[in-house]
Amino acid sequence: LSLLRFLSAELTRGYFLEHNEAKYTERRERVYTCLRIPRELEKLMVFGIFLCLDAFLYVFTLLPLRVFLALFRLLTLPCYGLRDRRLLQPAQVCDILKGVILVICYFMMHYVDYSMMYHLIRGQSVIKLYIIYNMLEVADRLFSSFGQDILDALYWTATEPKERKRAHIGVIPHFFMAVLYVFLHAILIMVQATTLNVAFNSHNKSLLTIMMSNNFVEIKGSVFKKFEKNNLFQMSNSDIKERFTNYVLLLIVCLRNMEQFSWNPDHLWVLFPDVCMVIASEIAVDIVKHAFITKFNDITADVYSEYRASLAFDLVSSRQKNAYTDYSDSVARRMGFIPLPLAVLLIRVVTSSIKVQGILSYACVILFYFGLISLKVLNSIVLLGKSCQYVKEAKMEEKLSNPPPNSTPGKPSSKSQSKCKHSQGLSTEENLSASVTNQPVHQKENVTPLLVTSNSDQFLTTPDGDEKDITQDNSELKHRSSKKDLLEIDRFTICGNRID
Numbered sequence: 043l044s045l046l047r048f049l050s051a052e053l054t055r056g057y058f059l060e061h062n063e064a065k066y067t068e069r070r071e072r073v074y075t076c077l078r079i080p081r082e083l084e085k086l087m088v089f090g091i092f093l094c095l096d097a098f099l100y101v102f103t104l105l106p107l108r109v110f111l112a113l114f115r116l117l118t119l120p121c122y123g124l125r126d127r128r129l130l131q132p133a134q135v136c137d138i139l140k141g142v143i144l145v146i147c148y149f150m151m152h153y154v155d156y157s158m159m160y161h162l163i164r165g166q167s168v169i170k171l172y173i174i175y176n177m178l179e180v181a182d183r184l185f186s187s188f189g190q191d192i193l194d195a196l197y198w199t200a201t202e203p204k205e206r207k208r209a210h211i212g213v214i215p216h217f218f219m220a221v222l223y224v225f226l227h228a229i230l231i232m233v234q235a236t237t238l239n240v241a242f243n244s245h246n247k248s249l250l251t252i253m254m255s256n257n258f259v260e261i262k263g264s265v266f267k268k269f270e271k272n273n274l275f276q277m278s279n280s281d282i283k284e285r286f287t288n289y290v291l292l293l294i295v296c297l298r299n300m301e302q303f304s305w306n307p308d309h310l311w312v313l314f315p316d317v318c319m320v321i322a323s324e325i326a327v328d329i330v331k332h333a334f335i336t337k338f339n340d341i342t343a344d345v346y347s348e349y350r351a352s353l354a355f356d357l358v359s360s361r362q363k364n365a366y367t368d369y370s371d372s373v374a375r376r377m378g379f380i381p382l383p384l385a386v387l388l389i390r391v392v393t394s395s396i397k398v399q400g401i402l403s404y405a406c407v408i409l410f411y412f413g414l415i416s417l418k419v420l421n422s423i424v425l426l427g428k429s430c431q432y433v434k435e436a437k438m439e440e441k442l443s444n445p446p447p448n449s450t451p452g453k454p455s456s457k458s459q460s461k462c463k464h465s466q467g468l469s470t471e472e473n474l475s476a477s478v479t480n481q482p483v484h485q486k487e488n489v490t491p492l493l494v495t496s497n498s499d500q501f502l503t504t505p506d507g508d509e510k511d512i513t514q515d516n517s518e519l520k521h522r523s524s525k526k527d528l529l530e531i532d533r534f535t536i537c538g539n540r541i542d
Contacts, residue, residue: 078343079333083278086346086353087328090282091289092425093353094379097370098290099418101144101385103411108134109141132201136368139200139217144386147224151390154229156236156298163233164240171237176256178234185227186283186378193380194371196220227383228390231287235294235387242295242316250316257327265334274335275349281328283379288324290384292317294391301395351436354429359442361426 059066112134119129130138163171196216210216241250264277296313303309336343356376360369367375374380398407433439 072337075343076333076337079336080329082343082346083329083332084325086278086350087282087285089350089425089428090279090353090377091286092421093357093373094282094286094377094381096418096421096425097373097379098286098381098385099414099421100370101140101381102389103415103418105137105140105144108137112138132197133368135200136197139196139220140382143217143221143224143382144389146221147228147382147386148389150221150225151228151232151386154232156232156391156394159233159236160239163236164243171240172256175234175237178230178237181230182227182234182287183378185223185230185383186380189223189227189380189383190371190374190378192216192220192223193374193382197371224382224386227380228386231291231383231387232390235291235298235391238291239295239298242299242313250320257323260327261331261334264331265338269335269339269341271341271345271348274332274339274341274345275352277335278332278346278349279377283377285324285328286379287384288320290388292320294388297391297395347432348436351432351438354432355436355438355441357425357429358433362442 112130115134116130163174166174195210196213196219199210199216200213202210244250269277296310296317299313300306300309335341336345353376356372357369359365360367360372370381398404433442
């Protein structure tokens with residue numbers, strides 16, 4: 043051996059990549075998956091954002107009409123007689139409660155001075171505002187996590203059959219709890235919008251830059267954790283809600299700034315670059331975060347089509363004549379987006395920013411209201427058509443005719459017990475697919491076959507076929523023991539991603 047021979051061997055040494063063909067093919071597929079993530083993710087985001095928009099427009103358009111019809115029935119009740127046991131239908135009771143909560147919280151918001159809050163926040167230092175903004179984000183997630191439970195408790199307490207034994211504190215305490223929640227959450231969102239407005243109006247834009255950099259810190263907290271399909275679904279729903287809420291906050295900021303500059307259109311072009319910068323940073327962070335999460339956990343890009351089919355199933359099932367829940371409440375549970383506090387704040391900002399005087403102004407308001415109704419109806423029709431298409435592609439039509447298992451407050455495991463009757467031969471771990479409030483059970487088996495599988499029908503629906511199908515799939519149940527039904531994830535986890 044000599045130095046010359048060593049250098050010659052290093053310069054002429056060859057290698058054959060085809061000997062590791064499987065490994066390099068897998069690495070290439072990972073690259074292609076990362077390239078597909080932006081398109082598939084944005085498809086899910088656009089569909090989810092329009093779902094949130096539909097639920098948000100419902101508060102301004104159809105909810106007042108439904109409240110009017112419910113009150114009209116209540117006033118004309120002597121004409122109908124007491125043929126029915128119920129004075130009002132459960133849906134009408136919930137509509138009246140929502141309308142009363144909106145009106146009360148709107149008048150309560152008049153006692154909150156937006157200008158004083160703006161100058162109070164503007165006088166703080168940049169570091170303090172950065173800390174305040176982070177605290178507000180955490181508080182918003184906590185409020186959203188508990189808020190829908192408060193509203194659901196109110197709706198069920200007000201419409202629960204009277205034959206049952208009373209196990210609640212009464213409708214009035216629940217109503218005051220709901221009003222207090224909506225009012226506090228609206229104030230919290232107002233502080234968020236005010237902080238963002240201060241960042242937009244700061245001269246050096248340092249606060250806006252720090253707030254945008256906070257989004258990239260989110261990548262560090264999410265990418266290097268272990269995720270399964272259900273955990274990624276929860277995080278995707280949370281991202282949809284966060285992005286839609288940011289759009290509404292940017293709208294509020296633009297309205298307040300345009301009011302201060304006497305609705306000068308030139309000032310809108312001053313705000314436009316900052317708005318685009320905030321939106322672009324949100325999109326970039328979501329793409330990078332989801333791309334690396336799918337890469338590190340061997341999840342294919344087809345999983346986002348499964349998520350979209352699950353959201354579409356919620357929409358289609360809630361559009362039935364007698365659904366199990368209201369559509370906006372279903373979106374709130376799935377994504378964590380509760381439209382009532384945001385609607386109260388937007389109504390408060392719009393009414394304080396725009397002065398309506400004269401017959402022409404009222405005519406414009408009426409035309410604007412009819413335009414909102416037209417937008418709501420058009421959006422609902424398009425969403426319903428797309429949702430039916432996604433449900434058919436996922437082969438989930440049969441799930442629409444199967445009612446969900448009943449569960450009582452004292453028996454949390456009744457859902458799994460009802461499944462045992464239908465599945466007969468299924469393992470206990472498969473039947474105990476808990477709700478999303480429980481953390482996934484840690485498993486020692488290799489979960490790679492689960493994550494690579496792209497069959498949406500296998501993942502989104504619980505196998506409930508004949509005994510022949512059960513016996514054929516018994517060999518696969520060991521590998522699918524930790525898999526949960528996306529349709530059973532009725533509780534959003536926006537307070538943090540639940541991981542193993």
